[in-house]
Amino acid sequence: MRIDSSGNVGLKTTTPSDMYYNDLVVNSGDEGGITILDTSSGQTSLAFADGTSGNARYRGRVLYDHSNDSMFFGTAGDERMRISSSGNVGIGTTAPARNLHVLTTADQIAKFESSDASAKIEVADSTTAAYINANSG
Numbered sequence: 062m063r064i065d066s067s068g069n070v071g072l073k074t075t076t077p078s079d080m081y082y083n084d085l086v087v088n089s090g091d092e093g094g095i096t097i098l099d100t101s102s103g104q105t106s107l108a109f110a111d112g113t114s115g116n117a118r119y120r121g122r123v124l125y126d127h128s129n130d131s132m133f134f135g136t137a138g139d140e141r142m143r144i145s146s147s148g149n150v151g152i153g154t155t156a157p158a159r160n161l162h163v164l165t166t167a168d169q170i171a172k173f174e175s176s177d178a179s180a181k182i183e184v185a186d187s188t189t190a191a192y193i194n195a196n197s198g
Contacts, residue, residue, distance in 0.1 A: 102128045 063071040070085045071077030073093075077086035087095055097105040109121030116138030125132045130146035133155075143151045151157030153164040163170050173182055179196040 097125075099127055104128075 063075050063077065065071070065076075065078050067078060067083075069077040069083045071088070072086070073088040073090065074086055077083045080086045087093070089095075097107070099105045104124055104126050106119070106122050106124040108119040110118050111120050112118065119135070120138050122135040123132070124135065131143055133140045133143040135141055140155065141152065143155055143157060145151070145157050149157035149160055149162060151162045151164070154162055173180065175195075179194065181195070182193040184191050184193070
């Protein structure tokens, strides 16, 4: 471990200041990484803070809930997206029931935009496909 004159910490590196984000640099080499260990029923997080009280301590956050094997992503102090233990992704819901589950109180749920003159969304099963088309002109 190295702490340089600027206070930057390097693990397995002697030059943490060479990195763009350099407060803590871990040189993992081949197949290395960082592990956050907790019990099988706790929660572990990586938090992005802009203050020291209330939700300013975790304005942005990635949280893993070991009790139900889900992971959530938060912004502005609130949960925004969750991946359940079955792999379902929820936006605006803490209990996604499908591969992609979007819950909102707004009239418009999603926007898919193409810079091309036409766009389409394909909905398909193993034998059939259907399209929602949008064409300009």
